[in-house]
Amino acid sequence: MEIFPALLSVITDPTLLFAIVLAAVVGMIVGATPGLTASAAIAMLLPITFYMSPLFALAFLYVIGKSGRYGGSIAAILFNTPGTAASAATQIDGYPLARAGKAGKAMRVATISSIIGDLMGDILLVIGVGFIAAIALKLGPPETFAIYFAAFVVIGSVIGNSIIKGLASALMGILIAMVGLDPISSEERYTFGSFELSNGIGLVPLMIGVFVLGEVFAQLETRRKITGETEENASTADGSTLTWEEYKPCLPHALRGGFIGAGIGVLPGLGSAIAAFISYGEGKRRAKNPEMWGKGALEGVAAPEAANNAVSGPSMAPLLTLGIPGSTIGAILLGVFLIHGIQVGPTLFLTDKELVYKLFACGMLGILAYGLIGYFGATQVARLILKIPTNVLYPLIFLTSFVAAYSARGSMFDVTVMTVAGFAGWLMRKYDFNVAAFVISFVLAKGAEETFRQSLLMSEGGALVFVERPIALAFLLVGLAAMGFRIRGIIKERRIAQGELGDA
């Protein structure tokens, strides 16, 4: 019930409403611009939030994340270039619809389905988050460490093509987080006598480096490969309107997609892309017209779009209740909480409950904001994006990353960290390592270490404490099972591929 006074409070605050609308526009533009991601935009804006109130900062970045997920569909449908990984599923049917002169219709289905999915995710978050927090309060260090362990394994093994590279990325994130003074004994680790390293590696410069500067390097590489210009697919007069009769068959797919996305969103690391493709596959399996899917079915746009956006709200649940970010955007938002001295975890609901519910309210109003702008102005946004000269945009982002990294703490060392992280981020992308697993593990490492060592002290040095406590054991097994399923999946995929090669 806390959500209603929070909604009222946000609606009556014109500054917050302005932040929400601005964030909806920024997120949509960023998400729809191929090569730019909501993560990059949020990381770049992170230092500015030092100068904002916690709620304003969190709401602004949270809504950019939400709107960015939706914005990806604009590029997928109108330019045949998915703005985000998740919108690649929307592109399968969205682009054929656009080519048939129904770009406006497809955009409206995408917008309505995004709103449905996102609102479903947020409502489930509001209902469920209090229960999860109450349970989380009862967990001891061994159980919390087991959850961290499961998160590391799931994030490392499930995202990306290679389990080994994913887990290696997660381990490298942990090792980088270990640089500096040990929080318990104050012993120096990996400092090599450097005073600056003894303060540790900052979250903000690392994120700006990996997501912003790393992306600029990646874009420089991409620009050499791309030939030709991106063109917008125009709608015919009939193709831009959407009737209730046309949307009616899409509704079950949107609702199912909403549940799939919300379920996947709670699990750390899985993310929108997996949700969107599972929803698309499930939608096609249950569709009355499966032969039309892939050739321009409106339902094929509704199913992945709802799932893609439904991930957004529930992905906040592990972050807010356990301090475990389930996505890169969650990891960056954790940075905002830390910047403002707010401790994330189960106690957040005791200390800053009002802030949390106001944030949820901002998220819901953000959905309405991007929904309205998208429904009536997606094609205008697309035209605006086509006018952005990328050869000017990326140099400006390059320059912004340096001044943003410096602004966080006024530290030149942070700028050096950002530069090195940018190059490392590009190398990781180039060699198919998992950047998301690296960053999320970097964020999780300190908490995991603390709970691990507390558990060892509790048991006087014995690691059996993790096996003797049933909840801890269950989470350790969940992590191992996730890895097992992923290995099985990869083996299966390889067998199918080998079979296809054999047939050819």
Place this chain on the structure above:
Amino acid sequence: MRAYAEGLVLAAISIFAIWGAWQVPAASLGDTWAGIVPFSASVALLFLSGLMLAGAARQTASGASHAQDNGATLQIIGLFIIAVIYQQSFRWFGYLLPTALVAPLVLYFFGVRSRIGLAVSVILCPLVFHLIFFVLLGVYPPYGEVFDLLSWIQG
């Protein structure tokens, strides 16, 4: 070959990390060793690098090869060198002068060839960034130890 190189680089990183963790002093009585997590993580990384190398051996046997885009890589290394010099020059020359020099250079890297555009960027980029971050947000700008254009302008 690429898979071998990846495995070897990962092995080198993990051996370095093991050595770094080993430098952490032993724990005092009743405490846990501060190097336990870095040590465990680096040993796990070494194990993964071993798996990668084993996988690479199989890949080589099947004769897989990867085409490399050396031109793009060289361009990115060039941009990285500019980035390193740029961030270092903040310490020597403050924010304005390095930004005025680097802005047209990076624009050129990304294909901007308009002389007027490049010339405008020399003035506009440092000015706009300075106004947003150091005037509006009130961040204290980095001071150039050798020469600081901002101090010179302000007299």
